[in-house]
Structures are given as structure tokens and as C-alpha cells.
Amino acid sequence: WSEVYGYTYQAQAARFASDPAEQRHTYVAVAADGTVLSTLHYRLSRRRDATGAPRLVGEVDSVTTRADARRQGHATRLLRMALDALRRDGCDWSLLVATEDGRPLYERYGWRCYGEPWRRGTILGELPRTTGAFVVRPYDPLSASEGWDPIAAVDVAFNRRRPLTVVRNAAYWRGYAALRVGTWIATEGLVIFAAFRGAADPRALGYAMAEFYPDAFQVRDIGALPEEAGVPLALLTAIAAEARRRGIPLAGRMYLPQEPPIDAALDRLFGPTLHAGQDDGHLMARPIASGFTEQQLDAIFTAPDAHFSAIDLF
Template sequence: MEFRSAAPADEPSLTALWRTAFGDAPVGALWRTDPGRHPRTVVAVEDGRVLSALHWMPRPIRSADGATDRVGCLGGVATRPEARGRGLVTRLLSDAVDAMTADRCAWSLLCTGTPDVYRSAGWETFPTPLWHAGLPARPAPPPDAALPRTAGAADTARLAALRDRFDAARPLTTVRTAADWRLRVPHWYDRTTVTLLTDPTTAAAPGADPARPGGYAVARLGPGAAEVLELALAGPDPAAQARALLTGIAVRARAAGHRRLTVRAPDVPAVRAAVEAVFPDASAAAAHTGMARPLLASRARVRATVTAPGAVHWFGDSV
């Protein structure tokens, strides 16, 4: 068994591994957008075939004290079924910790449905707020904001301005770049999602005021569960923007045949008020799929960031 960084020749085997593990999820496509992907991918290889792999990528993430941390975000963790139970992921995680620390990452972040795999390697879960709600048969239109429209490619600059403003002081959010909007976000928000925008313009003109009222939300309404994955709010009445967006999503979710909706968003007053107004039977809950591990930062500092009021890590920033 050989443990090492990935090489270009490993790409077909890696792609096959990720397709087996993650199906149609865009793990391989996202991996190829990282120009430093080969040295940041650690693999276990036997007889020329990748049996296990993971990829990490440094990302700028806002901390609870207002700073921006360099965070090693982990993804693409997979092992071929016939090679499981041999401790391969444990070894790869150890190698990744060494590499991320050498790269001066303050801490590491990952999202998983199998947290026990990572606990023994030092990662700890943290709660992510969400709401579960039944969809009203005829969602009432919001009285204080126009119903949103579907956003298109011409709206990207406006979406980015809204995202930057809403997240400016929000812990656990990624500082998105133009490359993120161009290369990464479209992979996660594909044809199974809809992006709704309350701003009346079709595109943000150069120099447009990012503080003017508006908002957007992304929801997945394809086969399976319906869920809100991301939102941003701006203006003097963010609750009105949130209510308009959630109403628009409820209408579309109903039309797509859904009867229930999960809202993944920070538990802040504007969001909470909108959820309660649009979905009278909504119940607050928490997911425990996010995990963090200190590297150069203290455990207390990392914990303060991931559990801070209003903290959220948007699905579109997943590695």
C-alpha cells in the first residue's frame, strides 16, 4: 500500500472512486477547479489503483472575532467498498492534518453524515440551525414586499453584492471570490435548484449601491426533499425580504409536488420571523453534520466561531 499525494495519472481512478461513492454529486468537477488539487489530494494506492482518497483546500472563513482565518476545508473523502475497514481514511486524515498545518491553516472544516469516522482524528461536531415545515396549500402573498423573480446569469454581480453584505460580520461564512461565483457555485446550484431574487433590476450596474433593499434565496426543489440552501438579505426590513423569498419558494415547491420544506439558514430575528409567518407549523431543529478541528488555532477559538449566534456555512461553499 502506498500513501502519497495524487498525481495526474491517478485522475481516472480518482474519478471512478468518487463516482462510486457520491453518484452524481459534482465532487470530481469541483476538484478540477482547484489549480493546486494534486498536492492537496492524499491517496492510498494499491496495484496502481486508488483505494481511498480525500482532498483539502484552504479557504478564507470569517471568525467570531471579525478576523478571516485560513481554513483547511476537507472533502471527497471516500474508500472503495472492498477496501473499507483497513484504516485507510484514518491514515489519510493524519497526512492531511500534517499538510494543512504546514500550509498554515488555523483549523479544519468538513461536513459529513458519518461523524464517527472523524471524531477519533480530532474533529468535533457543531450544531447548524434549521427548520422543518409543512407547505401551506395556498401560501399567502407577503403584504410588504413584491414576490421574487427567478435570478439569471446577468444577476450574478447583484447576488455577490448581497452575499458580501449579509455575511460581512457573520462567523463561519466563506469570503467568496469572483472565481467562486464563476466556477464553484454553479456546480452546487445546478438545474435541481432555483435562485429567487427580490431586487427588481436584471443586473447590478457598475458602482450600484449594494446596500439598497433586496435579497435572494437558493432552494433545491428536484426529486427528494425540498430545502432552502442559502439566502441573503439587505435593506431596512430584512424580515420582509425573507418572507417574500420564502413565500416564492413555497409556491414553487408546492407546484413541484412537495409537501414539506427544510430551511437551512442562520437563526436570526429576520429569518425566524419570516419562517414563522410563512410556515405556521414550522419547528426549529439542528443538524450535526458540520465538524471542526483545531490546527494552529486553539480549540476555544474554533468553538467560538462555529457556535457563534448567526453562524452559518452555506451549501454553495462546500468543498
């Protein structure tokens, strides 16, 4: 993966370390001299279906083939092996993120494209005045004594029945998130903002994960306690204020679920510039279990409150 995609070896090593079964879940095509020609990896997660019930999902890491070994059938054979493994593991369905070149192969084996909804806008006026009801500040779970626990508690309350979301248990936060999200914090400038009742209150009321670029900011994920309707506005306002402090244009791209408090906060901040769309052609899924239908899969992605978070991508 490092050679083909140009990622650092350290980043790839951290990525694989976040899967406790990385060796069992990795397949390779090897030349006679031992050179790895093509490789595929998958990991198992539990994502909620349209009813909120957890389903076992096989998340396939893109098949990667060396340039001089392509069009020789390696990727096809590896994908067939992975499908057999997903069936043996008892997966209900499978998810992957495809490159443009790889999409035809996945379509041939039953994966279909689903959109990734987003909302965009530019803040033209002044930021909303804070009421003082919440204290919002950057929160680093890698250095805080409470670790991921405050974020995990909000996530459970916010996403308990939300379609398409990953069931993020304690092992997820202390293993996967600590390695993967921790890498984004260290190398990509991801900032987690958390809302509290007061400066000394250890109980988080909400969180948001944001990235800042030269020309815009992006919000990857958000969560708030259901009874705290004012938290999304406080979080998003704090992110916009940080963008302004950095001298970044107040143009935002948000991958957030549809919830009345979130919708109201976005309307308040972005006003008439707010518009919605989706990324197409990359997110793909297919049923695996014989008793799991295309209709059930469609229902997950089209549920009004469904949310696909990029932080869960392997």
C-alpha cells in the same frame, strides 16, 4: 470517489475542477500495480470567526477507500498526511463532513461534531399577499448577462461579519460557484430566486437558493440587503408559491441564519407548525494552529448569528 459513492464521473470532475489546487491538495494510497486504493482531498477557504474576522480553514473531503482495501491503515496514513499539509498551509482550523463509518477515525484525530441547525414547518393557510414592493423571479447566473455579480453584492452585505460563513470573493463566484452551484442548477434542480425593486432593475435586493422534492421544499441559502427587511418574506413566499405550482406539499426545511427579518418571515409563513432542530453527527471540526483553541472554535459555531451554508461544501 465515483466508484465508491456511485456519483457520475462528470459530476466529480466538475467538483474537483472547482479547486484550482486540486492536484496539490489530493493524496492517494496506491497498490503496486498502480490501482488507487484510498484517496483524500482538501481545499482551503476563509471562514469568519466569532468576531467576523476571516480565518484560513482546511476543508477535508471525506477519505474514500475501496471496499477491498479497507481496514489496512490507508485512511489513517492519508489523514496524517493531510494534517501535516494543513499545518504547513497555515490553517487555523479544519472542517469536514463525516459519514457514520468514518466518524470514529476523525474523532480519534481530534475532530469533534457540531450541529447543523434547521427550521421546519408546513404552511397551512393561504400565502401572504404580496405588497408589490418587490419583484421576485428565478435568476440563472449562468445565462444572465450580469452573471453572479448581483448575488455576490448581496452576499457581501448580508454576511460581511457573520460567523462561520465563507468569504465569497469574485474568484469564488466565478470559479467555485459557477462550477459547483452551476452543477446543482443543471442536474439537481436548484433554483435561485432573486428580489428586485422592479422588473427592469438590475440590482438584486436579496436571493434564496431552493430545491423542490416530491414531498417538500428546502431552502439552502439566503441573503438580503440589511436595509431591505421585507425581502426575506417576499423570497420565501415566492419559493412556497413555486412549490404549490408544482403540486408539492407546502412543507419546508430551511437552513437559514437567525436574523429578525428571516425569523419574522418564517413565523408569518409557518405559524404554529414552525419548529427548530439540528442535524447531528456529520459536521466535524478541530483546531489546527497551535494558537487557535477549542474555545475559539466553539464560539464560531455557537454564535447566535452563525450560519453554515451547504452551498460551500466541497
